[in-house]
Amino acid sequence: MSAALSTSPVVGADDQLAAGPEAPARTPRRLRRESGMNPIDYNARSKAFRVLATVVLLLFALIWLVPLVFAVITSLKPEGEIASNPTSWWSNHFNFDAYAKVVQNTPILTWYLNSFIIAALTVVLTLLVCSMIGFALAQTRFRGRGAVFGLILAGLLIPGQILVLPLYQEIQAMGLLNTYWAMVLPAVAAPVAVFIFEAFFAGLPRALVEAARIDGASWFAVYWRICLPLCRPAVSAVAIFTFVTSWNNFLWPLLVLSDVNQMTIPVGMATVVGGYGIQYAQVMATAVLGALPLFVVFVLFQRRIVEGVASTGIK
Amino acid sequence: MATATIIDDGSASGSPRSATIGETSTKSGADERRAGWWFSAPFLVLYLAFLVGPAIYGVVMSFSNATTLRPGLGSAAGWANYREVFASSEFWNSMGHTLWFTVLTTPPLVILAFVFAILADRLRHGRGLARFIFFAPYVLPVTSVTLIFTFLYAGEIGLIPTIFTVLGLEPPNLLGETSWAFISVAVLTVWWTIGFNFVVFLAGLQEVPRDVYEAAAVDGAKPGRTLWSVVLPLLRPTIVLVVMLQILASLQVFNQMYLMTGGGPGTSTRPVMEFIYDSGFSDARAGFAAAATMVYFFAVLVISVIWYLLRRPARKGAGG
Numbered sequence: 249m250s251a252a253l254s255t256s257p258v259v260g261a262d263d264q265l266a267a268g269p270e271a272p273a274r275t276p277r278r279l280r281r282e283s284g285m286n287p288i289d290y291n292a293r294s295k296a297f298r299v300l301a302t303v304v305l306l307l308f309a310l311i312w313l314v315p316l317v318f319a320v321i322t323s324l325k326p327e328g329e330i331a332s333n334p335t336s337w338w339s340n341h342f343n344f345d346a347y348a349k350v351v352q353n354t355p356i357l358t359w360y361l362n363s364f365i366i367a368a369l370t371v372v373l374t375l376l377v378c379s380m381i382g383f384a385l386a387q388t389r390f391r392g393r394g395a396v397f398g399l400i401l402a403g404l405l406i407p408g409q410i411l412v413l414p415l416y417q418e419i420q421a422m423g424l425l426n427t428y429w430a431m432v433l434p435a436v437a438a439p440v441a442v443f444i445f446e447a448f449f450a451g452l453p454r455a456l457v458e459a460a461r462i463d464g465a466s467w468f469a470v471y472w473r474i475c476l477p478l479c480r481p482a483v484s485a486v487a488i489f490t491f492v493t494s495w496n497n498f499l500w501p502l503l504v505l506s507d508v509n510q511m512t513i514p515v516g517m518a519t520v521v522g523g524y525g526i527q528y529a530q531v532m533a534t535a536v537l538g539a540l541p542l543f544v545v546f547v548l549f550q551r552r553i554v555e556g557v558a559s560t561g562i563k
Numbered sequence: 564m565a566t567a568t569i570i571d572d573g574s575a576s577g578s579p580r581s582a583t584i585g586e587t588s589t590k591s592g593a594d595e596r597r598a599g600w601w602f603s604a605p606f607l608v609l610y611l612a613f614l615v616g617p618a619i620y621g622v623v624m625s626f627s628n629a630t631t632l633r634p635g636l637g638s639a640a641g642w643a644n645y646r647e648v649f650a651s652s653e654f655w656n657s658m659g660h661t662l663w664f665t666v667l668t669t670p671p672l673v674i675l676a677f678v679f680a681i682l683a684d685r686l687r688h689g690r691g692l693a694r695f696i697f698f699a700p701y702v703l704p705v706t707s708v709t710l711i712f713t714f715l716y717a718g719e720i721g722l723i724p725t726i727f728t729v730l731g732l733e734p735p736n737l738l739g740e741t742s743w744a745f746i747s748v749a750v751l752t753v754w755w756t757i758g759f760n761f762v763v764f765l766a767g768l769q770e771v772p773r774d775v776y777e778a779a780a781v782d783g784a785k786p787g788r789t790l791w792s793v794v795l796p797l798l799r800p801t802i803v804l805v806v807m808l809q810i811l812a813s814l815q816v817f818n819q820m821y822l823m824t825g826g827g828p829g830t831s832t833r834p835v836m837e838f839i840y841d842s843g844f845s846d847a848r849a850g851f852a853a854a855a856t857m858v859y860f861f862a863v864l865v866i867s868v869i870w871y872l873l874r875r876p877a878r879k880g881a882g883g
Contacts, residue, residue, distance in 0.1 A: 297685060297786050298685045298686070298687065301681075301682040301683075301685040301686065302682075302685075302686060302689075304682055305679065305682040305683060305686070305693055308679065309692075309693060309696045309697070312696050312697055312700070312754065313696060314722070315700075315711050315712065315715060315754065316699075316700070316711070318711075318715070318722060319710075319711045319714070322714070330720070331720075334719075334720035334721070334725075335720070335721075335722055335725045376605075377605045377606045377609060378606060380602040380603070380605060380606065381602060381603045381605075381606035381607070383602055384598070384599045384600075384601075384602035384603045385603075388595050388596070388598055388599035388602065389592075389595060389596070389599065390595065390596040390597075390598075390599030390600055390603075391596060392600075393599065396603060396607070399610075399615070400610070403610065403614050403615070405864075405867065406614065406618050407811075407815065407860070407863065409815055409817070409836060409839075409856070410618065410621060410856050410857075410860050411613075411614065411617045411618060411621065412839075412840075412843070412856075413621060413624060413631070413839075413843050413849050413852055413853050413856065414616075414617035414618070414620040414621040414624055414853070415613065415617045416631060416843075416844075416849075417620075417624075417629065417631065417634050417635075417849065418612075418613075418616070418617055418620070418634075420631075420633075420634050421634035421635075433609065433612075433613055434613040434614075436609050436613075437606055437609040437610035437613060437614055439610075442606065461591070467594070467595070467598035467601075467602070468598075471602065492702055495704065496702075496703075496704045496705065498704075498705050498706070498818045499817055499818065499836075499840075503844065513704060513706075514704040514705060514706040514707075515706075517704075517706040517707070517710070518706045518709075518822060521710060528714055528720070531710055531713075531714060532710070532711070532714060534710060535706075535707040535708075535710035535711050536707070538703075538704050538706055538707040538710075539703045539704060539707040542702045542703055542704065543699065543702070543703065545702070546698075546699060546702045550695060550698075553698075553702070554694060554698060554762050557698075557759055557762045557763060558762050558763060558765070558766030559766070
């Protein structure tokens with residue numbers, strides 16, 4: 249874990265992959281990157297192509313940075329300067345006034361707290377509930393196991409949006425509107441997380457479990473003390489993706505969290521913007537504040553996130 | 564992450580194994596079965612309560628006069644909701660808007676991501692940096708993204724209208740004109756989500772053995788020819804996957820449309836998810852909205868089935 253955390257966010261992600269202590273099952277394909285040279289360069293023409301590739305990609309990377317950089321710059325400019333010269337990339341009076349105003353005039357700190365509590369609860373419960381059934385499916389044999397498998401598989405085919413109306417009525421009937429549970433409970437039973445855990449647990453040798461059982465360990469001890477610690481890559485992958493998904497959820501909190509003090513960051517931000525009028529420094533400061541926590545998460549866990557996404561296409 | 568691999572595992576190996584082992588009912592076997600169910604129970608309870616249950620309830624709802632103002636189904640409606648959905652020009656218009664948005668976003672999100680991945684695959688340095696820059700927007704909350712782009716698109720002061728002026732063109736009303744509003748939201752979506760496809764393509768390209776390039780070069784193939792005749796066929800499964808995931812994602816568009824244009828001007832850009840949201844929550848007609856959801860879901864399902872059929876032979880060709 250520490251190796252992943254200390255990885256510099258920008259460089260060396262590839263080298264880390266080869267050296268990383270975890271992800272045991274899929275190291276070999278990364279080994280080829282050890283010779284510092286890209287093996288695609290075998291003749292002069294391909295080298296020329298590489299220079300062209302670098303230039304074009306650099307150009308696009310700059311374009312991709314413009315919205316973010318421009319938002320940060322604008323958020324630091326005095327409002328008066330934005331009104332007189334909105335597209336300028338520089339100011340002699342950079343300051344944090346807009347951020348101070350946003351923090352003072354909106355409940356953004358409450359929204360941070362709400363988003364954080366909801367995301368943290370969702371992550372903890374998802375990890376627990378999904379890893380338990382993942383363990384059961386991979387390492388125990390029980391009647392109906394195939395049926396359970398199929399049932400969860402069917403859940404993958406149901407898009408979340410189809411559930412919006414009936415789920416809303418259900419949460420309403422349970423009296424959970426405007427509570428954290430309205431956000432957490434529907435998110436916990438995640439089929440994808442089950443299959444990630446199942447795949448990892450299934451990779452553990454059956455002999456390990458049997459030996460522990462013969463030594464008198466209870467099934468819970470086998471799961472909690474022996475198998476789960478060996479599945480740390482799955483735990484961190486599910487944790488990061490659940491956190492990001494929960495934090496960025498928009499449609500569902502828009503429906504179930506109408507009380508301004510219960511709102512999460514994405515929904516809360518959307519409600520206050522009309523009130524700013526033309527105070528663009530404050531609008532941009534709000535955007536930057538909303539993006540900041542996830543940007544930090546991304547910088548810290550870039551390797552895991554990118555690896556998780558990349559595996560979409562490989563499996 | 565969920566792909567056909569899982570589907571094969573589940574149906575093929577799942578049931579027979581559990582059946583045979585289940586019959587050797589020793590003491591420890593009974594213990595194991597009980598443990599299996601206990602470990603599964605918390606998930607299954609939540610899964611039935613918040614996923615399977617609502618999915619079935621949603622079907623029932625679509626045949627009722629349910630409302631979002633209070634729980635319960637209200638009176639039975641038979642097929643009336645469906646008849647109304649099929650006759651509703653607003654519903655079909657919104658389906659059209661969703662489809663147009665999908666047509667506008669899918670080609671750039673697939674082709675541009677592929678081009679970026681091809682270029683990044685050639686780099687000697689900075690592949691990690693490229694990945695960081697293109698993928699970072701993907702993790703940002705939709706509201707931050709729409710706030711930033713609303714500012715970039717704003718008339719008079721925005722960066723994009725200014726670029727039009729500098730080029731000597733009359734800047735259009737980027738969010739206020741229907742045709743431009745679609746393009747503006749599509750551009751935002753490309754910027755925001757291209758990182759996902761880029762990362763998947765890049766990973767796929769790095770799976771291509773390096774000897775393949777070398778062999779092609781030895782045979783005298785130019786880089787473009789190598790790309791077209793060697794790399795592209797090898798990457799076919801990945802391309803099919805990305806295209807379909809992208810179509811499915813674009814068909815579900817709601818957030819950025821809702822936040823950028825609110826479906827406007829008028830309802831001229833309103834996607835079908837917003838139509839459902841409006842009927843279900845603004846008009847509180849849950850039964851009607853549920854019926855609209857089912858029709859929409861059926862359309863998405865048809866596309867998923869096409870994906871599945873396209874993907875099968877592709878997987879065989881790649882040798883698993």
